[in-house]
Amino acid sequence: MDWATLVATVSGGLVAISGTVLADHLRHRHDSDRSVETRRRAVYIEFITAAGVCHTRLRRIAQAPQAETDLDAATRAALNDAELYEVRERLFIDATTAVAGAGQAMFERLGALRRAVAAGAAQHSRAFHDAYHPYLAAVWAYRVAVRKELEGLPLSPGDFGWEEWDSRDRCALCAEADAGEGAGAGAGD
Numbered sequence: 001m002d003w004a005t006l007v008a009t010v011s012g013g014l015v016a017i018s019g020t021v022l023a024d025h026l027r028h029r030h031d032s033d034r035s036v037e038t039r040r041r042a043v044y045i046e047f048i049t050a051a052g053v054c055h056t057r058l059r060r061i062a063q064a065p066q067a068e069t070d071l072d073a074a075t076r077a078a079l080n081d082a083e084l085y086e087v088r089e090r091l092f093i094d095a096t097t098a099v100a101g102a103g104q105a106m107f108e109r110l111g112a113l114r115r116a117v118a119a120g121a122a123q124h125s126r127a128f129h130d131a132y133h134p135y136l137a138a139v140w141a142y143r144v145a146v147r148k149e150l151e152g153l154p155l156s157p158g159d160f161g162w163e164e165w166d167s168r169d170r171c172a173l174c175a176e177a178d179a180g181e182g183a184g185a186g187a188g189d
Contacts, residue, residue, distance in 0.1 A: 036094075037150070039094050040094050040095060040096075040099075040149075040150075041150060043087065043090045043091050043094045043095065044091070044095070044099060044146045044150075046087050046090070047084075047087045047088065047090075047091045047103055047142075048106075048139070048142060048143070048146075050082045050083055050084045050087045051082070051084060051106060051107070051110055051139070053081075053082040054078050054079050054081075054082035054084055054110060054114075055110065055113070055135070057078035057081070057082070058075060058078050058110075058113055058114055058117050059123060061074055061075060061078065061117050062117045062121060062122055062123040062128055063122075063123050065117065065120050065121070065122055071117065071118045071119070071120060072118045074118075075114045075115075075117050075118040076114070076118075078114065079110075079111075079114055084107070084110075088103065088104075088107055091103045096149055098145050098148070098149065099142070099145045099146055099149055101145075102138075102141050102142040102144075102145035102146075103142055105138050105141065105142070106135070106138040106139055106141070106142045108138075109131075109134050109135040109137075109138040109139075110135055110138075112131045112134065112135070113128075113131040113132055113135045115131070116128055116130070116131035116132075124173060126173075126177060129171065129173055129174055129177075133166040133167060133168050133171070133174070134166060136165065136166050136167050137164070137165045137166035139165075140157075140165035140166075141165065143155065
């Protein structure tokens, strides 16, 4: 029996098996990484979509708050019907820390908007805008965090020709209120 042939055959077999196992492991890891990214992307979109559904419903309620018999119940229903609580839990499980934090901040700002509408704030009132603009800023902060994580690409208000994410610079009601405050301040000096 030629030991050299046997050793070469066994060694070749071990190399082939090792290569196959390593390739399978790398493929599985790559598939797993893609699966995590796909799951994250889906929950990130689902979260902002659910928040958008709730936001739209709150704006509709704020257009005619007097039409609701129980504003608190109607605004809570807007949050519950959008299934935002459930999606937020999935966000906490799958998201990176940065995106989960931005999502929670957005959720809290949406909660502040809900409380303002529940208290009777109409869409064109100062109380509504005091909650609405911070919510918009939080929405954009969430989008920026997601974009940074998934694509590594920056995004700024200037990319849209805006000064700030919160849209105060484009809001007629806020501009009017700021002009009125500025005129009042100058008159008393």
